[in-house]
Amino acid sequence: MKVITKSIYTIISLSLLMNCTTKxxxxxxxxxxxxxxxxxxxxxxxxxxxxxxxxxxxxxxxxQKITGFGGAFTESSAYLLNKLSEKNRKEIIEAYFSRDGANYSLTRTHMNSCDFSLTNYSYTPTPDKELKDFSVKEDKKDLIPMIKAALATSKDGFKIFASPWTAPPWMKDNNHWVGGKLLPEYYDSWALFFSKYLEAYKTEGIEIWGFTVENEPHGNGNNWESMHFTPQEMTDFVQHHLGPKLESDGYGDKIILGYDQNRAGLKEWVDVMYKDEASSKYYDGTAIHWYESTYEVFPEELQYAHNMAPNKYLIETEGCIDAEVPKWKDDAWYWKKEATDWGWDWAPENQKYLHPKYAPANRYARDIIGCLNNWVDGWVDWNMVLNRQGGPNWFKNWCVAPVIVDEEADEVYYTPLYYIMAHFSKYIRPNAEVxxxxxxxxxxxxxxxxxxxxxxxxxxxxxxxxxxxxxxxxxxxxxxxxxxxxxxxxxxxxx
Missing domain, CATH: 2.60.40.1180 (Golgi alpha-mannosidase II)
Known part of the structure; x- marks a missing residue:
């Protein structure tokens, strides 16, 4: 009897053990x-x-379906890459664009110069409505080779959209790189500029996916290249000039993203952009930035923009740790609440609360997650590579990039921001669904x-x-x- 009981207990114990091990x-x-x-x-x-x-x-x-994640090709980044050894250039491009790296899928670049260029320049420096002297020769030394290297490295490919900071000064009412508005008499010429840019880059073997109409149409405090649009002015330009011109030139499939500035202004813009079928016809989506606040995602504004155009793109097209000189090989700083942004010094008193001290790593992680949970389908960082000063750029507008280099010593530092970006870009692929x-x-x-x-x-x-x-x-x-x-x-x- 004892033997039988022991056997039963043994069988039961083995059965329980198997259930536990096969959970x-x-x-x-x-x-x-x-x-x-x-x-x-x-x-x-x-x-x-x-x-x-x-x-x-x-x-x-x-x-929403994901369009992609990535960063921007800027003259500053491309210039720095060309200052490094071939080994380090290749390593950085692979870190961003290979499957073993971050595998970026959505990228941005600038048309004409921007604040992260070495000088002011335009592809059309000579006053001429037909833009006969149009040339992207300024991009051929640094910027285009960087893009080509990335294209050659990427196995899955990536989208590129381009943004102008300003039209050439001769097209503007103030005849200056900074501020001012596009003169109505040059609306058609400025639309032609976009078409010629597509053609020039196609000749270089680079397909451009689309455009934002204007980087930061509210301006940027009269600092670097800029050009002002109201929501109605931009919509008129897109509806009656840019959209029809791209369509007539065989580029009707190119994406046009409106706005391209901080989220706090979204409602005002999308109300005009998507007012009716005519106003929204050529807009494929809305572009946004994060500089309004170092911690606020603005979920209500994002939800509102989505609801106004639920079948169109909503893409974060620029964000960075601005107004900071990068900390070199100091991972701990990126996790500490010490960084400040432009608004720490310059925001009006009633907006100071939007610009507290913050941890750069937290800002990236919190913002991207918050965006994905509020209908944003793409998130694009700013410069991919900067140096220990946070440049170079002509305006001395120092910022942080995920990869920092010492071009003189030929050294590379992958900040925690690089890895945070890769947590999204590497594992959430285009056409994924949130x-x-x-x-x-x-x-x-x-x-x-x-x-x-x-x-x-x-x-x-x-x-x-x-x-x-x-x-x-x-x-x-x-x-x-x-x-x-x-x-x-x-x-x-x-x-």
């Missing part, structure tokens, strides 16, 4: 970047914590998307000073994961 779990890969030193590091061991929360994915609820995600821990910022290959990428940001544990759930199947303090994770669920 179904989500098949995941976890990659983390953290203040403690992880840099897109693969994590497989998770320690227990005292409290746990739940993050639930729902693939039945899908939102899906519903719910978290019981409001301190964890979360977004998720299902890729065309059916893998699901979940990006989680823990901005607190303590480790957190959570249970990730999909269709009733779970996986227990921990995330370090001040860390961002991308969790990839196999298809």
């Amino acid at each position: 179904q779990e989500l098949n995941v890969e976890v990659f983390e970047t953290s203040a403690s030193g992880n840099k897109l590091s693969k994590i497989s061991e998770f320690s227990r914590t005292e409290t746990s929360s739940k993050i639930v994915l729902d693939t039945s609820k899908r939102f 899906i519903d995600v719910q978290t019981s821990d409001k301190e964890l910022l979360v977004t998720a998307a299902i890729n065309p290959d059916k893998t699901i990428s979940v990006v989680i940001f823990n901005q607190t000073e303590y480790k957190k544990e959570f249970s990730l759930e999909l269709n009733g199947v779970t996986k227990d994961i921990t995330i370090n303090p001040q860390a961002i994770q991308t969790i990839v669920l196999a298809n």
Whole structure:
């Protein structure tokens, strides 16, 4: 009798053990970047914590399709690359555009000079409505070779859109690089400029996906290249000049994005842009920047813009840590709340609260997640490469880039911002669909998307000073994961 009882207990114990060992779990890969030193590091061991929360994915609820993530080709970045050794040039391009790197899928460049150019220049310096002297020769030394190197490296390809900071001074009412408006008599010539740019870059073997009509049409405090438009003026130019010109020249498939400045002004612009079928005909979407605030995502404005044009693009086309000289090989600074932006010194008193001190890593992670959770379908960083001063540029407008170089010593520094960008660009691919995600821990910022290959990428940001544990759930199947303090994770669920 004792033997039989012992046998029964043995069978039951073995059965329970088998059930425990065969418990179904989500098949995941976890990659983390953290203040403690992880840099897109693969994590497989998770320690227990005292409290746990739940993050639930729902693939039945899908939102916007992703256009892409990336950065900008600027003359400053391209110039610096050409100052480096061939080895380091190749390494940086691969870091941004190879599948082993960030695999950028959406990029920007400038037409004519911008604040991150070495000098002021125009492709059409001579007053002539037919633009007979149009040439992109200024781009052939640095900018075009950088773009070509990226195209040659990328296996999946990437989209490029171009933005003008200003028309040549002779087309403007103030005859100056900075400020002023495009004279109505040159509207057709300025539309021709876009068409000629497409043709010139196509000749160089570079296909341009589309345009923003004007970088920062409100201006930028009369600092560097700029040209002012009201919402109605820009819409008139697009509706009656730019759109019809591109269409008649065989470029009707090129994307036109309106606005291209801070989110706080979105309502005023989209009300005019998408007022009716005629006004919205040639607009393919809306471009936005993040400089209105170092912490506010402006979800109401983003939702409003989406609802005004739910089938059009809503793309963050520029963001950077501005008004700061980069910290060299000091990862800790990027996680500390020490950086300040332009508004710290210059914002009116009633807007100072929008410009507190902040941690650069937090700003990138929080903003991209917030944008994805409010219908934004693309997010483009500013300069890809700057030097230890935060330049070079003609205006001495110092900023931070994800990759900083010392061109004299031929050294390269990949800041934490580079890895944060890669958490999105590498794992959330074009045509992925943002899906519903719910978290019981409001301190964890979360977004998720299902890729065309059916893998699901979940990006989680823990901005607190303590480790957190959570249970990730999909269709009733779970996986227990921990995330370090001040860390961002991308969790990839196999298809």
